[in-house]
Amino acid sequence: MSVARVNKFIAKKECINELQEFLSEVCYEIRNAPGNLSADLLQxxxxxxxxxxxxxxxxxxxxxxxxxAIPEEKLKAAKALLAEAPSGSFYNDFNLELSEQDYL
Structure with missing residues (x-):
């Protein structure tokens, strides 16, 4: 069974765009990491x-x-964009294959 990691980030009001850009970059990078199945950013x-x-x-x-693999200096720069410490947890991923039709 695969696992899902859900991470929550709260940006400082003046840093919303910068945090979004940083998290987008991270998602693109980890999509190429060995063992990654997907990475999505939501606001x-x-x-x-x-x-x-x-x-x-x-x-x-x-x-x-x-x-x-994420460089420490990159993590330090990201922390400056946050209003509070990020949080995250692992979940069992049951990998249900749902289509749009399943929601209608």
Whole structure:
């Protein structure tokens, strides 16, 4: 069973665009990481400072290896854009194959 990692980020009001750009870059980078199945960036519709990054991995170890590959200076620069510490958790990914028709 694959795993999903859901990460929540809250940007400083004056840093919304910069955080969105940073998280977009991270998603593109980790999509190419060994063991990554997907990475998506979402922004809350009612709270523009809130972002989620939803990653799917073959296992937790693949995620950990990818996280270690992000340069420390890049992480420090990103922390300056945040209003609070990011949070994240792992979930079992049941990988349900749903189509648009399933929602109608």
């Amino acid at each position: 809350h519709q009612d709270s523009e400072t809130e972002f989620l990054v939803i990653e799917r991995w073959t296992n937790k170890e693949a995620h950990a290896a990818s996280a270690r």
